[in-house]
Amino acid sequence: MTTGPNDLRVTRRFTASPERVFDAWLDPERARRWLFTTPGGEMVRAETDPRVGGSFVFVDRRDGDSGREDIEHVGEYLEIDRPRRLVFTFSVPRYSPHVSRITVDIVPLGDGCELTLTHADVLPEWASRTKDGWTTLLGQLAHALGEVPAAASART
């Protein structure tokens, strides 16, 4: 899978098997203990319908501007290929109508596995539609701030 300029990627190794790590995303009783949790938050609702086209909802009760508030995390499963790959849409309607896409790739590594999470379209769509893309954009703003590597400035 190629990484777009508007994608965020995080890699992590686990000593657990690919199957255990994969299932931890879909089994609501296990997912509720870690996924979309926040320090001091309380997972009050965790439901998954683990099939392509099925949806999930995780509600984390946490401290907000006006006391405790319930933050809903919702999405739809697009691809379920146990234990290799999981793809789902993701949004937090309370904060933004923007829908992004998460891809979880798991490959065996020794007795455990390595997980690569790609959060596509992290930024709102119009940002990824720009001709230059987000990476160039960040490069340009670094340039604008004068934080240009020596090699790059030598060219200009």
Next chain:
Amino acid sequence: MPTAQPQLDRTLIALADPTRRAILHRLSRGEARVTDVARPFAMSLAAVSKHVRVLERARLVRRRRAGREHLLSLDPKPLDEAAAWLDTQRATWTAHLDALDAMLAAEDRAAAAVAAKTTNTKKRRGPR
């Protein structure tokens, strides 16, 4: 998970245009008059002024008057905020994966405890 704030939206909209990025680039070299900023562009002063206003609304550009001149300067703070937002997203996922790792470790400990108990029981039941 925190998401885009209105200020961030304004910053990114302002940056999503090559003319406006070129204006920022020009201002990164220092304060400049509106007419000087407009000169390299094959567009009217009015058109460039429109881009400058978008940058001002996004608080990326400040304007001050010196006599009859309008002087523009760059304010990089909103750019830092945009970069910080991406960092926040990354930190959130890292924290989730830390929590997953902790949960798996807790499961391992629980399984080991059950296994130890079973072994002890077997020992006690062993031949006399």
